[in-house]
Amino acid sequence: MSQPNPPEFIATPKRPYLLRAFxxxxxxxxxxxxxxxxxRSPKVKVPRQFVKDGSIVLNVSMTAANNLLMDNDQVTFNARFGxxxxxxxxxxxxxxxxxxxxxxxxxNFPLEEYAESMALTEAATSRPTLASVPAADATVSDSETSDEADASDDSNDDEPPPPKPTTRPSFLRVVK
Known part of the structure; x- marks a missing residue:
């Protein structure tokens, strides 16, 4: 008699539990x-002007993060930036x-735990790029090559312009 294979056990991710515990x-x-x-994913809703090298560090203390909620799928809160x-x-x-x-x-949390979710997000957000390659028998002058490079640099129309620097007032006004 052969015994049927037991169903594969799939545990829930540890990250939300460890996050709340820490x-x-x-x-x-x-x-x-x-x-x-x-x-890096557009699904992550953070102030983009403070993102550096694809990551951002957020203060989630009780005084900085209002209505903080850490459930098994997400972290949400309200905060003030600038x-x-x-x-x-x-x-x-x-x-x-x-x-x-x-x-x-x-x-630090291991990447492997959510590797599938991250791969799907990266695939959805990555855009293919095209490059022009001259034919083997064609000759291209330097001015034509630089014009093509300048044209490709202007193709980032879907990116928002960089934020304008904000200036702080040199005085405080009490509002009652």
Whole structure:
């Protein structure tokens, strides 16, 4: 008699549980929790002007993040950036680390846990690019080559313009 193979056990990801546990540990020890987020996907809703090298670090302390919710699929909260209120939405797979600002003690999350979600996101956001290659028997002058390069640089019309620098007022006004 052969026994049927048991169904494959698929566990839920550990990241949301570890994120909440480390958050609580950091707060209980009087430190400031920060999370590092992979912000390369357009699905991640963060202030894009503060993204550097595809990631952003966010202060998620009780004083900085209002209505913080960490469930198994996402992290959401409201915060102010440069004086402007913004709703933040982070899919769980975008969170790369949590740590205490004061001691840098924390946890980096493995990429493998959400590799499938990240691969689907990267495939959806990547755009193919075309390059012109001269034929083997054709000769191209240097001026024609530079004109083609200049034309390809102007093709990024779908990217938003860089944010304008904000100036702070040199005085404070009390509003009652």
């Amino acid at each position: 958050y609580e540990w950091i707060v209980d020890n009087g430190m400031t929790p920060h999370i590092m987020v992979d912000a 004086g402007k209120a913004m709703s933040i939405w982070l899919p769980m797979w975008s969170i790369m680390a949590i740590y205490a600002r004061e001691t840098h003690d924390g946890l």
